[in-house]
Amino acid sequence: MAVLTLHVAWSQTPTTTNSTDRSAFASESAESSWFTVDCDYAGGNIIVDRLEGDHVYVHQDLRDTSGNWFYWNFRVKGAAGRSLTIHFTDTNVIGVRGPAVSNDGGKNWRWLGAGAVRDQSFTYTCAADEKEVRFCFAMPYVQENLDAFLLAYRDHPHLHVAPLCQSQKGRDVSRLHIGRLDGDPKHRVLITCRHHCCEMMASYSLEGLMAAALADSDDGRWMAENVELLVVPIMDADGVAEGDQGKNRKPHDHNRDYSGTSLYPEVKALRELVKTWSDSRLEFALDLHDPYIRGGSAEIIYFVEGDGPTTENVRRFARILESTRQGPLPFRAADNMPFGQAWNTASNYTSGTPFSHWAGQLPNIRFASTIEIPYANVSGQAVNPDSARALGADLAAALRIFLDKP
Numbered sequence: 001m002a003v004l005t006l007h008v009a010w011s012q013t014p015t016t017t018n019s020t021d022r023s024a025f026a027s028e029s030a031e032s033s034w035f036t037v038d039c040d041y042a043g044g045n046i047i048v049d050r051l052e053g054d055h056v057y058v059h060q061d062l063r064d065t066s067g068n069w070f071y072w073n074f075r076v077k078g079a080a081g082r083s084l085t086i087h088f089t090d091t092n093v094i095g096v097r098g099p100a101v102s103n104d105g106g107k108n109w110r111w112l113g114a115g116a117v118r119d120q121s122f123t124y125t126c127a128a129d130e131k132e133v134r135f136c137f138a139m140p141y142v143q144e145n146l147d148a149f150l151l152a153y154r155d156h157p158h159l160h161v162a163p164l165c166q167s168q169k170g171r172d173v174s175r176l177h178i179g180r181l182d183g184d185p186k187h188r189v190l191i192t193c194r195h196h197c198c199e200m201m202a203s204y205s206l207e208g209l210m211a212a213a214l215a216d217s218d219d220g221r222w223m224a225e226n227v228e229l230l231v232v233p234i235m236d237a238d239g240v241a242e243g244d245q246g247k248n249r250k251p252h253d254h255n256r257d258y259s260g261t262s263l264y265p266e267v268k269a270l271r272e273l274v275k276t277w278s279d280s281r282l283e284f285a286l287d288l289h290d291p292y293i294r295g296g297s298a299e300i301i302y303f304v305e306g307d308g309p310t311t312e313n314v315r316r317f318a319r320i321l322e323s324t325r326q327g328p329l330p331f332r333a334a335d336n337m338p339f340g341q342a343w344n345t346a347s348n349y350t351s352g353t354p355f356s357h358w359a360g361q362l363p364n365i366r367f368a369s370t371i372e373i374p375y376a377n378v379s380g381q382a383v384n385p386d387s388a389r390a391l392g393a394d395l396a397a398a399l400r401i402f403l404d405k406p
């Protein structure tokens with residue numbers, strides 16, 4: 001579980017006093033009430049600096065992150081009827097559509113909108129009967145979400161759930177086999193997600209991809225006949241559960257663990273498994289990520305091109321996706337990030353080899369890449385569970401064309 005950060009406010013309504021004047025604040029307490037701010041649930045992350053009246057001062061918990069990052073996820077209880085202003089005291093960690101908000105304990109989420117944001121703060125008015133509200137940088141996806149997805153496919157003849165390993169802290173990590181499961185598929189495909197545990201929106205796209213592969217549809221039936229997908233939905237199980245940033249974790253993160261002796265059990269187990277499972281039929285390996293907080297390439301979907309022989313196929317797949325896309329999130333093959341551009345250079349590997357580079361060197365591999373799926377905004381369209389899942393379905397459809405028509 002997350003490290004508990006529980007602060008109890010001695011506060012009052014209405015906020016007529018100067019909130020920086022603690023003595024005045026404490027003295028006008030005739031209408032006082034208590035509310036709490038905490039992150040003691042799966043995926044929770046916050047450090048509370050102080051509470052002053054209806055003003056909550058917080059910042060993201062970086063833990064073992066090298067440098068800065070922007071993930072946070074907390075709840076407020078007992079603030080019914082109050083208009084709260086949340087101030088981030090470190091860096092500006094509010095995304096382009098404001099915070100995500102859940103009014104049902106984390107089941108459903110919506111963007112509060114940029115209109116609620118002012119500089120490094122946002123304001124939210126709790127309904128008169130609202131006992132609890134959660135706020136997050138984006139829309140959380142933890143093991144419980146994956147379990148709910150899998151429950152809907154229980155006993156599906158083309159889904160097999162198996163253990164991959166136990167995480168460093170003893171959590172069970174699953175691998176999924178989807179499609180043709182008799183050991184004799186025409187094509188093998190490897191899909192991974194959450195090497196960077198905070199990159200939650202990618203998980204909704206993964207759900208969309210898996211749902212399309214399992215569907216009773218043309219694409220689903222073709223997958224069941226021709227393809228075995230190996231999927232590891234949560235590559236950093238401890239980080240997802242505990243609400244870590246994960247990105248740039250010291251000494252290196254899960255996506256820089258594909259050379260030498262792997263530090264993380266998930267990566268070690270996957271590298272071992274693929275040696276035998278691939279059987280020279282692994283053609284396609286894709287790792288799903290979310291990019292940066294805002295601006296430029298953080299607000300477009302793109303594939304990261306490598307420097308190896310799979311590059312031309314990554315471009316071809318991107319062109320297929322562009323020409324067949326049906327979901328609402330815009331995608332242009334021209335937005336692929338070529339090797340040698342921005343951070344995508346050989347020096348990016350100095351802290352360790354990423355999944356895509358490792359996969360690109362496997363025997364007979366044709367496609368190995370990373371897709372970056374923005375947290376909140378793609379060229380003006382909102383990223384949310386539905387639009388991210390639609391992208392996943394489009395990825396599955398493009399995968400069929402890619403594999404079926406070499």
Ligand SMILES: [Zn+2]
Pocket residue numbers: 195196199247289290
């Ligand atoms: Zn990432």
